[in-house]
Amino acid sequence: MKKFLIALTALSVALMCGCSHIEEYEDEIEETEETEIQTVSVKDEEYYTRFKDSGLSINVYNWGEYIPDGSDEGVLNLNEEFTKLTGIKVNYSTYASNEELYAKLKGGGSTYDIIIPSDYMISRMIKEDMLEPLDMSNIPNFSNIMEKFQDSEYDPGSKYSVPYTWGTVGIIYDKTVVDEEEIGWDILWNEDYSGSILMFDNPRDAFAIAENLLGFSLNTEDSEELQKAAEKLKEQKKVVQAYVMDEIFDKMGAGEAIIAPYYAGDAVTLMDEFEDLAFAIPESGTNLFIDAVCIPKGCKNTEAAEMYINFLCERDVAYAVTDFIGYSTPNQAAFDMLDDDVKNDGISYPDDEFIETKTTTFRNLSDEANLEMQTLWTEMKSSEEETPNRFIVPAFMLLCVVASLIILIRRYIRKKKDIF
Amino acid sequence: MKKLISAPYLLWMAVFIIVPLIMVAYFAFTTTDGAFTLDNLAAVSQYTNIFIRSIWLAAIATVICLIIAYPLALILARSDKSYQSAMLMIVMLPMWMNFLLRTYAWMTLLGNNGLINSFFSLFGLGPFKMLNTQGAVVLGMVYNYLPYMILPLYTVMEKIDISVIEAAQDLGCNSRKTLFKVIVPLSMPGIMSGITMVFVPAISTFIISRMLGGGSNLLIGDLIEMQFLGNSYNPNLGAAISLVLMVIILLIMTILNQFDEDDDRVLM
Incomplete structure (x- = not known):
């Protein structure tokens, strides 16, 4: 009976959780219905037609919930828009931390064309020769990026990365x-x-x-x-x-x-x-912090990847990104489109003087420091209790082995007795 | 012919069990450059308290599981057939739900504004700090792994011949003696596999301690994860910790199996 009650409670909890999520979801839909459907218009459509019928695909590896994915009504699915525009298929997958991304790339076995690490991870990857240098002539929209983000400590001269959000x-x-x-x-x-x-x-x-x-x-x-x-x-x-x-x-x-x-x-x-x-x-x-788009070594078609980066730098695209995920945009053209109260709320866009004097960007630390x-x-x-003697585990293991051996020997002796 | 049939399984075992184990051992004994070293294993000793905590919490959870599951399995095995299958389904029911979701549900139950504390506050009690404690971690383990204890126990007990028990009673055993002299020894294989199936996953779990333990009750699983996804990428140390953990589990299981002295069945 007890177990029955436990199971019943568990079931009702699950049901309750489920229900409250559904309610929330409905709320969200109602809210977004009012917003107008966004559209993307690009500066130079000609540029995007190069691979139109080649059947190419690129692998994009991004943070979770970090791009408009069409999940809410009225929100664009940027990857789909990109495919529509260029004919290049986008295989999209996500990671939860810079370290996970690093471990995945370091472990090998998978190739990505686009990754979006943060500042300190980018400098680490540059140091370890894991990134492909960018050909800026393929990314004309780089000019949209604010001047203060065009040159950074983690990637001087933006040779390997284009800022995505900050x-x-x-x-x-x-x-x-x-x-x-x-x-x-x-x-x-x-x-x-x-x-x-x-x-x-x-x-x-x-x-x-x-x-x-x-x-x-x-x-x-x-x-x-x-x-x-x-x-x-x-x-x-x-x-x-x-x-x-x-x-x-x-x-x-x-x-x-x-x-x-x-x-x-x-x-x-x-x-x-x-x-x-x-x-x-x-x-x-x-x-x-700055998260920037990079191309990792092993990318099969850098030109297609650069096309994706250029797409992310389009005014409308960058605006859709910052509007959906809430992070600040380094894109001047998109910034100009924002409402004044977002620009001036002091949260997403602190004033330049504060940024200049009071903020620090992470640099990659040495292996020893890490x-x-x-x-x-x-x-x-794990500092809750005093660290016990460091020999406890080896001693414990030794004890286990000895105990195990004694029992085995005892059993062996007994078996011999049984035979005779 | 027999060999031919077993070939795919042997191949499967070689590729997905033996090779990874060899790789774990290889990483544990090498530096990042591939040179032989014992430093990784030596470095494991600084995490002694995490090992002890993991073993301790997993042991508590296993004992609680056994205490809850044993009477339940006994009652189940002796009840009506139709009632049995209904009860078994209820035992299995939580397992149909995703593991993470089950653990997540406990977060909402145990929190300071959670259901249990809101219930107590109706009587002006609490709030009690239940989430982010070691107790919550043990609760999470017990809740998630209890079916793995009940099922093997039930299977064994169902097979115990009722006439054996009747014989014991005929020969003058009271119910306590029947339990400890007849039923418990006969159900020993079930107890052993139940303990194995609860203890082993409990000792190496990592998401339960993170979700219910508030991140400050590190277990070995968390420690291993940190070597791969933490600040410094150190697969060699991670492999060394895994290797030590495997050896510890192996030893504990060998010892446990010694209790099952009468028949030399290997339960691992």
């Missing part, structure tokens, strides 16, 4: 509960909100927050500074409810947590849905 990291919070006048990074350590704070479950982002608070560079490779940052993160552990990435969306939306660090683009989407939430970029400075950060992070996350 944004900053800030703090999203429930403004009905948090009454601090100024939101700084230290709010994530504030014991008044103990148990209601979420933290990034990603060493690079988490360390950046601690480093910001301690006044270190976000790209520090200094062992002592990394250790101090890890110490700071350890201090934070007792007030943190959970270490999460994408779950921030659900947990903040459901009121499960009150404060969390978050990416500006996702925060905009979240705030659209929940009115109580607000977003602040700490005055002390933050990380500015390894140290990883080790410190693991240590921090």
